[in-house]
Each structure stands twice: as structure tokens, then as C-alpha cells.
Amino acid sequence: MKRHLFNLALAITAPFVLILAWFKASSQSTNAFFPPLSDILVRFADLWIFEHFVSDIIPSMRNLIIGFALAAVLGVVIGFILATVPVLRVLFEPSLHLLRGIPPVALVPILITLVGFTDQMRISSIVIAAVFPTLIATMDGIKAVDASLKDVCTVYRLDRKDRLLSVYLPSASPQIAAGMQVSLLVAFIVMIASEMMGTAQGIGAMTLLAQQTFMAADMWAGILLLGLIGFLSNVLFDLVKNRALSWYIGSKKMEKVS
Amino acid sequence: MQKRALAAATTLTLALSLTACSAGSGTADGEDGGMEKFTVGVIGIGSDAAIQTAIDKGYFAEEGLDVETTVVANPPAGIAAAQSGQLDVAYTPSIPLINALSQNIELNVIAAADGYATEALEGKDPGKSDDTGLFIRPDSGIARARDLAGKRIAVPARKAQLEVTVANMVLKDGGDPASINWMVLDPASSLQSLQQERVDAAGLVAPFTTNAQAEGMKLLGSPGIEFFEAGAVGLWVAGAKQIAEEPESVAGFQRAIYRANAYANEHLDEMDELASEITSLDLETIKNGADPYWPSSVELKDLQRVDSNLVNLGYLSQEVGLDETLIHGAQ
Numbered sequence: 001m002k003r004h005l006f007n008l009a010l011a012i013t014a015p016f017v018l019i020l021a022w023f024k025a026s027s028q029s030t031n032a033f034f035p036p037l038s039d040i041l042v043r044f045a046d047l048w049i050f051e052h053f054v055s056d057i058i059p060s061m062r063n064l065i066i067g068f069a070l071a072a073v074l075g076v077v078i079g080f081i082l083a084t085v086p087v088l089r090v091l092f093e094p095s096l097h098l099l100r101g102i103p104p105v106a107l108v109p110i111l112i113t114l115v116g117f118t119d120q121m122r123i124s125s126i127v128i129a130a131v132f133p134t135l136i137a138t139m140d141g142i143k144a145v146d147a148s149l150k151d152v153c154t155v156y157r158l159d160r161k162d163r164l165l166s167v168y169l170p171s172a173s174p175q176i177a178a179g180m181q182v183s184l185l186v187a188f189i190v191m192i193a194s195e196m197m198g199t200a201q202g203i204g205a206m207t208l209l210a211q212q213t214f215m216a217a218d219m220w221a222g223i224l225l226l227g228l229i230g231f232l233s234n235v236l237f238d239l240v241k242n243r244a245l246s247w248y249i250g251s252k253k254m255e256k257v258s
Numbered sequence: 259m260q261k262r263a264l265a266a267a268t269t270l271t272l273a274l275s276l277t278a279c280s281a282g283s284g285t286a287d288g289e290d291g292g293m294e295k296f297t298v299g300v301i302g303i304g305s306d307a308a309i310q311t312a313i314d315k316g317y318f319a320e321e322g323l324d325v326e327t328t329v330v331a332n333p334p335a336g337i338a339a340a341q342s343g344q345l346d347v348a349y350t351p352s353i354p355l356i357n358a359l360s361q362n363i364e365l366n367v368i369a370a371a372d373g374y375a376t377e378a379l380e381g382k383d384p385g386k387s388d389d390t391g392l393f394i395r396p397d398s399g400i401a402r403a404r405d406l407a408g409k410r411i412a413v414p415a416r417k418a419q420l421e422v423t424v425a426n427m428v429l430k431d432g433g434d435p436a437s438i439n440w441m442v443l444d445p446a447s448s449l450q451s452l453q454q455e456r457v458d459a460a461g462l463v464a465p466f467t468t469n470a471q472a473e474g475m476k477l478l479g480s481p482g483i484e485f486f487e488a489g490a491v492g493l494w495v496a497g498a499k500q501i502a503e504e505p506e507s508v509a510g511f512q513r514a515i516y517r518a519n520a521y522a523n524e525h526l527d528e529m530d531e532l533a534s535e536i537t538s539l540d541l542e543t544i545k546n547g548a549d550p551y552w553p554s555s556v557e558l559k560d561l562q563r564v565d566s567n568l569v570n571l572g573y574l575s576q577e578v579g580l581d582e583t584l585i586h587g588a589q
Contacts, residue, residue, distance in 0.1 A: 032363040033338060112447050116456045197442050200416045205442075209416050212334045212354075214361040 035217045044221040052206065060191060060202040061229070063119055067126025068187040072180050075131045079138025079176075084164060089139070100136070104129030104186065105193040117198025125194045130187035137179020141172025174248050177241045184237055188230050203229075293324035294507050298494075299336035299348035302329045304389075304464065304533035304544060305372035305492060306349075308552045311532065312518035321510030332415065334358075341365060341497040346504075347511060351492055352564045353419050359578045364498035366586045367561075368508055369515040370490035370553035374483055388480035389464040389548040392424055393452060396476045400458065403479060404433030409458035412441045412448040417573060420461035423481035425571050430484070435571065449473065464547040465539050471546075485567065489560030490553040501586060512587060519552035526550075556585050 023037045048057065082089045082096075108125055115121045145168050153163045195204035207222030242249060296318070300306045309327065312318050318325040328345070330336040336348030337358050349371050350358075358365060374387055392411075394400045400409070406428050413420040425435035441457055445466040452460040452475060461481065462470055471477065482491070494515060501508050522529050529550065534541045561580050568574040 032341070032361055109444065109447060112443070113450060116451070116454075117441060117443065117447075197444070197447070200440060200442055212332070212415060213417050214334065214337070214358045214363055216361065 032214065033216050035220065039217045040220040040224065043217040044224055047206075047218060047221055048225055056202050056206050057225075059119065060195065060204065063122045063126060063194070063202075064187055064191045064233075067123045067191065068130055068184055070123070070127045071130035071183050071187060072134050074127065075134025075179065075183065076138050076176060078131070079135040080142065080164075080169070082135075083139040083142035084168075093139075096132070096135070100132035104190045108194055108197060112197060121198065122191070122194040122202075126187045126190045129190040130183040133182035133186060134176065134179040137175050137182075138172060141175030141179075142168050144175070145171050174245055177245060181234070181237055181241070184233060185230075188233065192226065292322065293319070294322055294504070296323045296325045296346045296507055296511060297344075298325055298327045298511075299330040299339055299345040300327045301331075301333065301336065301349055302536060304537055304547070305550050305552065306536050307529040307532035307550070308371070308518045308522040309515065310536065311522055311529070312514045315518070315521070317514035317517050318511070321507075321514050323507060323510050323514070325511070333418075337363065337365065337495065340495055340500070343497060343500055346500055346507070347494050347496045349492060350495055351419050352486075352490070352561055353422055353568070355493060355495055356561070356565055356568060356574070356578055356580075357417070359580070359584075360574055365495045366498055366501055367556050367584055368494045368496050368501075368586050369512045370519065370556045371492035371494050371515075373490040373492065373551060373553040373560075374486060374488050375551045375553075376488045387548055387551070388483040389467070389550070390420060390423065390461065390480065390482040391467040391470065392427065392459055392461050392478045392481050393449075393467070393470045393475040394459045394478050395452060395455070396474060398458060398476075400478065403427040403431035406438060406459055406478075407433035407435070408437045408439070410439045410441055410456075412443040412451055412457040412460040414442070414445060414448070414461070414463065416440060416442055420463070420481065422568065422571060422573055423485040424459075424461050425573075426485045426567060427479050427481050429571060449475070465537065465543045467548070468543050468546045486560070486564065490556045493556065496586070508586060516554055519554060522550075522552045558582060558585060561585075 019037075026034060026036045027038065029036050082092060104125065107128060108121075111121045111125050111128075115124060149167060149171060153167055158167065191202075192204035192207075195202035196208055200206075200209060203222060203225055207219055207226065210216075210218035210222055298309065300309065306327070309325075313325055313327075330339065330345075330348065333348075333350040333354040336345065337350055337354060339345040340348035341358075341363050347368055355365065355367070372389075392403075400406060406424075411424060413424065415421070421440055425438065428435045428438065441451070443451060443457075443460075445462055448457070448460040448462060449466060449470055451457045452470075453473065459478065460470070460475075467477075494511070496508060526549065530541060530544045533539075533550070534544045537544070558580060561584070565574075565577050565580055569577050
């Protein structure tokens, strides 16, 4: 327990020490591309609290949340169907692996041609890219259901519906959650990339524009905000996951103890 | 959490080492016969034919320079590399240069890379001198620049040449450029979006201007020549530190480029062929586009006009204030 607390303290202080080091090291900087951190923080406050909050942060976050939610639902549903219907799996698995190998950013120009450059394009590119990690994790999770668990299902004569929804899906859920976490990361990356074309709106678009007009402090402020959002969304995801999978985490702990 | 800390540490180290690099990296002396290695950032456009000529004809070699060109993604990237010494010289149009100067990035203009001849504005067909064009659908109902207020216009990048020059057209014609909804699109998507009625107008650069005309789109105006009028638009720039460290190489580069510019203006057919090689476009498309022009000097007043226009249009809050020291070798 002591060790655990020590690690936690270390994890919390280390970033602050690094930020302090950055602050000190950059305070005398005259390099236009690496402005002092104090300047960056001033711009951060000016830009994001609250001038561009409604105009840029909200649209970006909305696209991220809708895109990720759609990708997670679609990923689980399609993955579940493919894992439980062998014919479909044989038919589609190879092409799935081909599709997920395409860098999502490369699809943005194609999506512009198909759906234009509205928020629809942004959300669809997030969905297309972020669906695969969840989909594949769901398929693998269901395929990996313990054989003894299957035997138990047979012994209890569970019908197909109960078997799939009450046994297979919960048993695959830790893996599905891991897949969703990767999906969240991908969704975040594509959210930024999708803002590089079309209306210049969103955190990614603002950051790119700042870079191209040599507003280095604004650019760093955008990068900081993106890092912060990425970090916080991951923390939030972990909280939800730990809650939803508390039975699983508990059982793992029990295993360790016994 | 620990992983994140590690990533942050790596990023920080990288950032610091980049700062360190920019502080004092010169160009290594070439080994081959006392030739100085000299790297130049280009953006791969047709007017690069002149610098290619200087390489091919040995103008640089005569100055003791072993010039190597690297294609950079866009002018801001080239400027960043030139400022930090990664490149000795980079290509940039005057607008990104003035944007950079307004942010205290120390740069000097070495030579003219492309531009418009003084007589171009009086010329019969601005479309033949301007390598940029503003296109609309023939049935769009837009008759003149001021009709574009409140419309969607596609440009390759925000706050860069096409946006600024189109905004200038609209303002001069009595419209309000602030009401324009700018869309960032690559040229190919831009033309397609115009046809699909997703945008109302598209600002395009050669050779896409030729494509737009071939697709039946209507040229509403030539924003480049209206804004710049005459003189150098594309410039070769270097970081101030770079120039201080190797004044002779920079002077040699300047002499060789102007020699090549003069040759290029006299041999347009040869340049078209080179441009076709550089851009991988067929020769006919190149010939159908605007006639390129390579100025023999950079005039301060041409850049000052751009500076004050940027303020008038609201892109800069105040003039950068350019003087002779900006242009290398001009006293």
C-alpha cells in the first residue's frame, strides 16, 4: 500500500516538475518558434477561456463525442455479429483487416468528395477510423470466451439469446473496453486531422492556422489544449470503465490474493 | 500516467534540443573540390524552372556553390527551416514573409523568385500574366467581385496569398470581405466542390486554373495581379543569422539566381519544358497557363505596398515597417 501511494505521488509530481523545468528553461527564450511558457499560458487563457470556447472547442468536442459514440456502438454490434455468424466472418474478415490498414487521414479527401466538408464529413471520418479497434477487439473477445464457460452454458441449457447476451458479451467486455480505449485515441487524432480542410473551425484548425501564420504562442496553446483534452478524455474513460467492469477488476484482484 | 510523464519528458527534450540546434548550426563545408553545400527549400512550382536552370547551367558551381533543392510542404514550413538554419535559403511568397516578420522572425530577402512584369497590369489579358485565378460557375449569378460577400470561397490555406488577394478584390469592388466564409481545400477538391455547388467560388493557382477553364468554369478575376500590381511576389529568403555566418555564399546565390532569372525570361519555351518536368504536368497545360516572369530585383516599395494592404484588409493590426535592411545587398 505504501509503495502504491509513493507511485501515485511520483506520477503526480513528475509532470509538474517537467512543466516547471519548461517554464524555467524557456523564460529567456527569444526564439520566435519557442516562446516562453509564460507567453503560451497567457495566450492559452486568452484564446480558450472563453473567446473560442463556443466557436471552436464545442464543435470539436461535439464531433469527437458523437463520432466516438457511433464508432463504439457500431464496432460492438458489427464485431458481435461477425464473431457469432461464422459465414459472415469468413466472408468479411480479410477485407476488414485490409480496410483498417488504411491510414484514416488518407480518407479525408475522399470523404470530402462524397459528403462535402461539413461536420458530417468530420463525424463520418472519425467513425470510419475509430470503429475498427472496437470491432476487432469485440470479435477477438467473443472468440476467446473460455471453453468451460461454454460448457456451463450447455449444461444449463441456455438458449441462444441468453448465451450471447448474458454470457458471451459480458465475458468479452474487458477486451471490448480495451478496444474502445484505442478507438477513443484514434477518434481524437482524426478529429484534429479532419479540421485541416473545410471551414476553419475547431481546435485543430485554429492550431494549424496559428502555425501557418507564425503565431508560435497560439500554436503551443493549441497543442497544450489538445494534450489536455486527450489526457482528460482518457481519465474519464478509465473512470467509466473501472465502474462498468468493477466485477472483472474485483475478480482479478481476488485471483491475485488467492 | 507514468507513460505520459515519459512522453512529456521526451517532447520537452526534443523541444529544447531543437532550440539548441537553431542557436548555432551552420552548413558543413562540402568536400568536393571546395564547393560549399547550399540547401534551398522550394515548393515544387513551375517558376522553380529558374533555379533549376542555375543548377543545370552551372551558375551556382561558378560561384562555388553546390546547391541542393528540397521540396517543402508549404512556405511557412520553409520559413521555419530557413530561420533555424536547416535550410540556407527558402522560397516564400511575400505575404507569408510579412506574416513571419510581424512575429519577429528574423529573415532577409536574398532575391526575387517570381513575380509580374511592370507592363503586366496594362497587358491585354491579366489571365495570361497571373498564375492565380478566382473561378465561379458560369450559371452562378455572380457578376462581380462584390457579389461574393457572404459567399463560400475555397482557398488552399487561410490567411495566405489567395485569401488575402481575393479579399482585396472584394473590398476594392465595394463588398465586405469579413462576411466571406473561407473554406480550406486542396486545389483538386476545390474545383470539384465548385462544380458540386458546395462552394460559390474557388481561388486557384496554376496549373489548376487551366483545369478550371477546361471544365467550363468562369474566371471572375485575377486576384494576384490586382493585389501585387507588379514586381516580385515569390522571394528567396534566408535567416538573418545564416547571412551573417556565410555572406559570400549568400551573395553568390544572389548573383547566380539573377543570372538565371534573366536567362529564363529570354527562353520561355525552355522554361515551360523544365516547369513541366518539375510539376509532372504535360507541356500543353503549362503553356496554356500564365506566362511566368522572373524579376531582376526586389523593390522595397513593392513589399511595402503588400505590408500596408495587409493592414487595410485587417490581416495585420499594424504595418511591420519594412526598410532597406530587409533586402540583402540593397543599400
